[in-house]
Amino acid sequence: MKTHGIILSVGLSLLVLSSCTVVRQGEVGVKRTLGKIKPAPLMEGAKGFNPLVTTIIKVPTRTMNIEVRQPLPSKEGLTVQSDVSILYRVDGQQAPKIIEQIGRSYEEVVILPVFRSAVADISSRYYAKDMHTGQRAEIEKAIRELMMTQLKGRGFEIESVLLKSIALPAGLSRAIEEKLNAEQDAQRMQFVLDKERQEAQRRVIEAEGIRDSQKIINEGLTPMLIKFKTIEAFNKLSTSPNSKIIVTSGDSPLMLSADKM
Structure with a gap:
């Protein structure tokens, strides 16, 4: 009898533990009972449920990061390789709708396809060299805005799209490097020319000063002044x-x- 009592106690304890879960900060719980999703999300805290008919699905609402290696088509038809970070978060109030309509694999089902479509659309408007210059921020912003337009009302907030490790085609990289070197040489030559020009202007001003000084002296040397000095x-x-x-x-x-x- 004691053995049966112990077994019963252990079974009840396991049942109690399996019928309780904790929703932590940075996530919400979505309750599914007999296959039906409850429309209200469960906020953080301990939640009890019947494990025989109910499942609690936890959905993170904190900022998430998806790392993608994506080829970017350029305006001139080249392919630029880039590592991309997509920073996004889920609207907790819409988490039940997301689980109901999309499921748990919403990154693969929605976010990544939308990103690939947006990045192909935006990057094809720019030259490959633009992705390696100050226009990169402009490209990132345009991709994010297009993604937000396509995901509007679906419960996702795209915080940032970051293009990293831009790898240009070898020939283009050499051309850009040669252009930068040529620009630096031109800037150095311009500096030398400006310096020589300034030195020439200084000499002209100095000569004009000497000429004006001599003119003033010559005009002041009257015969009477010369006799007086004598x-x-x-x-x-x-x-x-x-x-x-x-x-x-x-x-x-x-x-x-x-x-x-």
Whole structure:
């Protein structure tokens, strides 16, 4: 009798445990009873149910990441390989409808096919080189917006589409690299030319300054000023203690040292 009691207790305990589940944060529960989906989602917390007729399906509502390696067709007909991250989340209020209409494999059934259609449509509008430049953000935004349009009302929010590890065709990669090198060489040459041009302008300005200075001096040297400066020079020479001979015509002195005579 004791053995039967223990077995009964264990069986009841297992039944109780199997009839309870916990819905954690970042997910909702979808109750299916006798094959019918309940329209209201189960929020986080412990939930009891009859395991004989009911199943609780847990659907994550936090941000999910799908990694895809996708060939991208370009406008000129080339194929660019890229690793793509699709960040999306499920609207918890619409989780029962998603499970009812699509099932648990909604990534493979809906999100990935919509992504492949959108990325082929958008990438074919751009040249391959655009996917490797600053236009990548523009392409990502356009893919996301097109996906949101196609998934509107279905309970999915596409947060971001990120193009990573863009692999251009070998010939195009070399052409882009050569173009960048040529642009850098042109920029360096432009820098040298600008520097030489600035130096030439500096010399012109310097020459103009010297010319203007000489012009001002020449215009200021009147005969009276020259005679006045000559008289000043004579006065300074006359007060000098050194022996010297001054030869002059009265206009400008010529000084000879007496020691060298």
